[in-house]
Amino acid sequence: MITFSVGVPERMSKETIQAELAKQGYTRVHTATDERIEVIQDRVRLATDRRDRIVEALETALRHGRGRIAVYPLDDDRQPEATWKFSSELHCADCDIPYSDPTPSLFSFNSPVGACETCRGFGRTMGIDYRLVIPDANKSLAMGAIKPFQTKSNASAQRDLMRYAKAEGVATDVAWVDLPEAHKRWVIDGGGRWYGVAAYFDWLESKSYKMHVRVLLSKYRSYDTCTDCGGARLKPDALLWRVGEFDDTDRAIDRAQRFRPVAAGYRRPHF
DSSP: OEEEEEEOOTTSOHHHHHHHHHHTTOOOEEEEOSSEEEEEEEOOOOOGGGHHHHHHHHHHHHHHTTTEEEEOOBOTTSOBOSOEEEESSSEETTTTEEOOOOOGGGGOTTSTTTBOTTTTTSSEEEEEOHHHHSOOTTSBTTTTOSGGGGSGGGHHHHHHHHHHHHHHTOOSSSBGGGSOHHHHHHHHHOBTTBOOHHHHHHHHHHTTTSHHHHHHHHTTEEEEEOTTTTTOOBOHHHHTOOOSOHHHHHHHSOGGGOOOOTTOOOSSSOO
16 A cells, blocks of 8 residues: 655645545545545555556655655555655655755865854864862862862852852862762752852853953863764764765774764664
8 A cells, every 4th residue: 555645734624635635536545633644545466567557656656745655565454564654855754854965065064064063163162171170179168179269259159159058958068079979060050049160151151252261261171072073073964974885984994983973873883
């Protein structure tokens, strides 16, 4: 059974769409919801002498389904089994994920089309190195574990930390290394009325047009591998492509050095 789907516009009912389909000769419907109607293009036996009819049904269904169709093998009782989905475009029919046509600029980190939007094609992002923010883990909060809070200009942040830590039950006389992980996260990320060390640095970033702020930030900078591209410097769409077969790519670069989309999962351990 070969089918294609037709969307139901917001201001129309599925009954109206079905009536229009009936006028075109499509009276058989496999499934119908308020959003989409799956129309049966043809039921045909898979056989060599039916090739022309099958090809015609597939081409027609692809045209009406805008490049997307579903084929249902029928069991002995002529009931649909598992769906086979197909697409004539750069589109995963099973996942319903569309892909854009590749262009040379897609594979260039010097182009805004291909460069990772997070790191802007550099492969690394600037962040805060908390090993520099808390250089001595044996100090407590009261002893000045948070180094940038120990200057005169940031003394108010240290006072805030001490006041809010007391209210939240966070120990200020225990070495940083011995604090519970939840309390460490509270100090960094904030909670309740305490804004957090991370928010303090975000505020500094907003003032980075001032020279002395840029100097202060430079003392605690870290340059980390971009979490979105994994250092590839390209957008995820560019990393979905491979030219040639595995043997071709193996000759070009070792598999351990290849990049792939960070969030992608592959069945094969090598790619």
